[in-house]
Amino acid sequence: MTVGLPTVARCVLCGGVTLPRKVFCPTCGSTELVDEQLPATGEVFSHTTIPHPDGTHHRIALVNSAGIRLLVPVGDDSAEVTVGCLIHIDARATPPGYQGVVAHGEAR
Amino acid sequence: MTSPIRVVGAGLTSFGRFDDRDVVSLAAEATIEALQDSGLQPSDVDAAYFGSAGDFGLGQRTMVHLGLGGLPIINVENACATSSTAFYLAQLALRAGEHQTVLVVGAHSYAPQRRQNRLGDTTALAQVDRDFAAGLTLPGIYAMVAQRHMAEHGTTPEQLALVSVKNHEHGLLNPKAQYRSALSVEDVLSSRVIADPLTLYQCCPRTDGAAALVLSNRPDARGPDVRACVLRTGAVAGAADEGSWGADIVAAAAAEAWERCGVSPLDVDVFEVHDAFTIGELVSYESLGLCKPGDAGGLVADRVTWLGGRNVVNASGGLLSRGHPVSATGAAMLVEITKQLRGRAGDYQVAGARLGVAETMGGGTAGMSGNACTITVLMAGQ
Numbered sequence: 033m034t035v036g037l038p039t040v041a042r043c044v045l046c047g048g049v050t051l052p053r054k055v056f057c058p059t060c061g062s063t064e065l066v067d068e069q070l071p072a073t074g075e076v077f078s079h080t081t082i083p084h085p086d087g088t089h090h091r092i093a094l095v096n097s098a099g100i101r102l103l104v105p106v107g108d109d110s111a112e113v114t115v116g117c118l119i120h121i122d123a124r125a126t127p128p129g130y131q132g133v134v135a136h137g138e139a140r
Numbered sequence: 141m142t143s144p145i146r147v148v149g150a151g152l153t154s155f156g157r158f159d160d161r162d163v164v165s166l167a168a169e170a171t172i173e174a175l176q177d178s179g180l181q182p183s184d185v186d187a188a189y190f191g192s193a194g195d196f197g198l199g200q201r202t203m204v205h206l207g208l209g210g211l212p213i214i215n216v217e218n219a220c221a222t223s224s225t226a227f228y229l230a231q232l233a234l235r236a237g238e239h240q241t242v243l244v245v246g247a248h249s250y251a252p253q254r255r256q257n258r259l260g261d262t263t264a265l266a267q268v269d270r271d272f273a274a275g276l277t278l279p280g281i282y283a284m285v286a287q288r289h290m291a292e293h294g295t296t297p298e299q300l301a302l303v304s305v306k307n308h309e310h311g312l313l314n315p316k317a318q319y320r321s322a323l324s325v326e327d328v329l330s331s332r333v334i335a336d337p338l339t340l341y342q343c344c345p346r347t348d349g350a351a352a353l354v355l356s357n358r359p360d361a362r363g364p365d366v367r368a369c370v371l372r373t374g375a376v377a378g379a380a381d382e383g384s385w386g387a388d389i390v391a392a393a394a395a396e397a398w399e400r401c402g403v404s405p406l407d408v409d410v411f412e413v414h415d416a417f418t419i420g421e422l423v424s425y426e427s428l429g430l431c432k433p434g435d436a437g438g439l440v441a442d443r444v445t446w447l448g449g450r451n452v453v454n455a456s457g458g459l460l461s462r463g464h465p466v467s468a469t470g471a472a473m474l475v476e477i478t479k480q481l482r483g484r485a486g487d488y489q490v491a492g493a494r495l496g497v498a499e500t501m502g503g504g505t506a507g508m509s510g511n512a513c514t515i516t517v518l519m520a521g522q
Contacts, residue, residue: 078291078384080283081336082275092275094284105275115291131273 037072037123038133040100041065051100070097072121077101079113090127095119103134145234146361146521148241149178149354150475155318155463158348159251163195166350166468167202167247174243174352175206185354186239187212189230191223191246193467198247217467219502220416221371222246224470224514227353228371234357241358246472247350248465259346279343279417281503283335285384286419290337292434295422297337299437301328303418304341304460306446311457313447313487318347318463342418347463351471353478364481364496364518367401370394374503374510386420386501389510390427394499397515398429405429408451408517409493410480412473414501415458424499425453428515447488455480455488473498474516481520494520 043057074097107125151173190199223246422436445453477496
């Protein structure tokens with residue numbers, strides 16, 4: 033499954049970004065919001081590895097990118113993921129069975 | 141001046157795995173015990189608030205066994221804070237002058253899920269949730285809080301494990317606890333990994349059980365006084381400048397509770413704290429104000445929160461040892477605090493306990509820093 037990086041909504045009036053997109057800017061109430069692509073790199077806030085009964089496992093990371101916190105399935109098993117490290121976010125690398133990048137948040 | 145709201149009766153079933161009992165029989169057992177304990181008649185009850193995450197009509201199906209109809213019966217769901225939210229609503233109704241005596245009950249049974257081999261459903265976030273689709277589980281959320289705490293504050297795996305060691309040591313003294321076995325730090329750390337760094341013995345079990353309380357503000361009411369009861373829902377969140385999941389909502393609820401009744405967390409003799417996972421208890425120490433952010437690992441290592449310490453946390457064994465029947469946990473914590481303040485906690489009694497607090501944390505909804513947190517302050521009655 034190929035998933036693009038999420039787009040955030042940036043407020044034309046106050047500059048705040050929000051995701052998921054809302055009807056009004058949560059900061060100033062404006063309805064003038066434009067879509068903007070998130071950068072493809074971010075800083076790891078935290079991470080975990082979850083083992084499965086069949087001996088396999090999957091990894092996920094919480095990543096801060098441009099003021100938005102992303103939940104990122106880590107597809108590349110050889111990638112070293114530590115708190116504070118920078119990682120490249122490529123939603124096409126999502127491991128099989130999991131869905132792309134999930135993001136929440138607001139930033140100014 | 142209005143009369144204080146007092147806990148006049150408390151009832152609690154044993155916690156464990158009861159394949160041959162249904163949720164109504166558990167709820168009825170706790171309810172009857174609480175009513176008998178109160179010395180009141182069933183007809184004195186003005187309204188009943190039932191915590192029930194998934195069992196439709198639990199309140200009505202239980203009350204029919206007690207021969208009680210006609211009165212308002214309200215069924216409440218708020219994740220792990222389900223029956224503490226029922227308690228919150230019940231005390232609000234008393235505070236508003238609407239009723240004089242109300243019943244609060246929480247009950248949960250995993251027997252139907254065990255029969256259908258669907259136990260796994262309860263640890264995953266709702267399947268419609270996008271976080272779940274990305275691979276996040278509830279232990280996974282807490283695991284990421286733990287990874288962050290270790291990296292940011294130097295908290296060690298041994299300190300995390302000590303929470304489980306402590307609560308299992310306490311649970312040995314509680315005849316109603318689900319797991320009554322001593323664990324060493326090594327036992328905890330060598331159990332299988334559920335979500336790195338959390339191992340099996342750092343995760344609470346799924347438990348069948350029920351708890352009930354009778355609250356009253358009648359002039360002749362006797363028992364612990366409900367000094368403050370606060371409910372908060374997490375901020376719509378996720379922004380990069382925020383802390384770990386769930387910490388802010390507990391801190392906000394705690395600050396409001398301390399302000400309302402003018403107490404310091406350091407003065408609280410006994411806490412029941414939401415230790416669904418070991419890291420949950422540690423971050424709660426910080427959010428409750430028992431120590432500075434980052435110092436929680438040292439607090440448990442210094443035995444401040446063990447029986448005999450300054451601020452005893454989870455003398456009953458907590459969720460880790462006593463068990464976690466999701467819908468009953470909040471009410472069970474309040475029953476435990478009530479026992480302590482009445483001096484009736486048996487082998488795990490905190491000597492001279494006057495001030496007690498129950499903190500319940502329910503999670504998690506995608507994009508929200510915790511579903512619901514309740515903090516209730518009880519003070520020993522006259």
